[in-house]
Amino acid sequence: MTGTDLRSIHHPGALVGPLWAVAVGRGAPVVLLHGNSESHRVFDALVPHLAGSLTLVGLDSRGHGLSPRGERGLTIASMADDVAATLAALGLDRPVVVGFSDGGNIALELALRHPDAVGPLVVVGANLFPEGLTPFSKLTTDVAHAATVLGSRVAPALGPLAERLGLMVHDPRIDPDALGALTQPVLVVVGERDAIRPEHTALIVDSIPRARLAVVPGVGHMVPVRAPAALADLVRGVVRGSRDPGEVAG
Structure with missing residues (x-):
C-alpha cells in the first residue's frame, strides 16, 4: 500500500477526479463502494469497527451522493472506470476494495477492466447479471x-x-x-437471507480462481447495516491476508 496522505479528503471530503471521496481513520487504506441509490454513508455503522486501524475511503458513485452524473450515463462499466480514475488521482496502489451490492458489481468490473488498479476484493451481495436476484427481488426491482x-x-x-x-x-x-482472469483474492460475502440467489453466489465463487465464500447468519441483503461487526471481522481478515499471503482470509 502507498503512503499517500489522505487527510486532504477527511470529512467532509472532496471531489477527486470524477467522484466525491471522503476518508476516515488511520492505517492502510480500504476503499468502500456503496450500492444502488445510496452513498458512502451506507457504511457508517462499519466505521467504528475499523477506523481505529484502517483508513476507510468512501467513494460516491457517479450520479449518487455528492458525485456528479457526468455525460457517460450510468453503467456498471463506466462506474468502474470512475473508480479507477479516482484511485489513480489519490495515488492508491492496489488497495483492498469492499463493494456492497452494485458496489460489489463495480468492484468486479474494476478488477476486470483495470487489473493493475485494485488489490484483494470483498464483494458483498454482488451479482453478475440481473437474473442473479431472487425472483421476488427481481420482480420488485422491475x-x-x-x-x-x-x-x-x-x-x-x-x-x-x-x-x-x-x-x-x-x-x-x-x-x-x-472472472477466471482475476488473480487477486476475492472474498464473496452474502447474508443468509440475501436478495441474491444462492446458486448465483456459488457461480461467482466457482468462477474466480482465488475466491472464498462467507455467509453472514441471520441477515438479508443489507449486511453493512445489519451486521457491521461481522463484516468488519471479514474485512480485517482480508487486509491481514494482503499483508501475509499465506493467511486465510474469511
Missing part, C-alpha cells in the same frame, strides 16, 4: 423501475431515480468465464 419511468413523465424529478433503478434492471452483464 416494478419499481417501470413505475418510476412512468412517473418521471409527469414528475421529471423522478428521472434520476428511474435511471439508477435501471442499473439493476439492465446491469451488470459480467461473463462468468471472464
Whole structure:
C-alpha cells in the first residue's frame, strides 16, 4: 500500500477526479463502494469497527451522493472506470476494495477492466447479471423501475431515480468465464437471507480462481447495516491476508 496522505479528503471530503471521496481513520487504506441509490454513508455503522486501524475511503458513485452524473450515463462499466480514475488521482496502489451490492458489481468490473488498479476484493451481495436476484427481488426491482419511468413523465424529478433503478434492471452483464482472469483474492460475502440467489453466489465463487465464500447468519441483503461487526471481522481478515499471503482470509 502507498503512503499517500489522505487527510486532504477527511470529512467532509472532496471531489477527486470524477467522484466525491471522503476518508476516515488511520492505517492502510480500504476503499468502500456503496450500492444502488445510496452513498458512502451506507457504511457508517462499519466505521467504528475499523477506523481505529484502517483508513476507510468512501467513494460516491457517479450520479449518487455528492458525485456528479457526468455525460457517460450510468453503467456498471463506466462506474468502474470512475473508480479507477479516482484511485489513480489519490495515488492508491492496489488497495483492498469492499463493494456492497452494485458496489460489489463495480468492484468486479474494476478488477476486470483495470487489473493493475485494485488489490484483494470483498464483494458483498454482488451479482453478475440481473437474473442473479431472487425472483421476488427481481420482480420488485422491475416494478419499481417501470413505475418510476412512468412517473418521471409527469414528475421529471423522478428521472434520476428511474435511471439508477435501471442499473439493476439492465446491469451488470459480467461473463462468468471472464472472472477466471482475476488473480487477486476475492472474498464473496452474502447474508443468509440475501436478495441474491444462492446458486448465483456459488457461480461467482466457482468462477474466480482465488475466491472464498462467507455467509453472514441471520441477515438479508443489507449486511453493512445489519451486521457491521461481522463484516468488519471479514474485512480485517482480508487486509491481514494482503499483508501475509499465506493467511486465510474469511
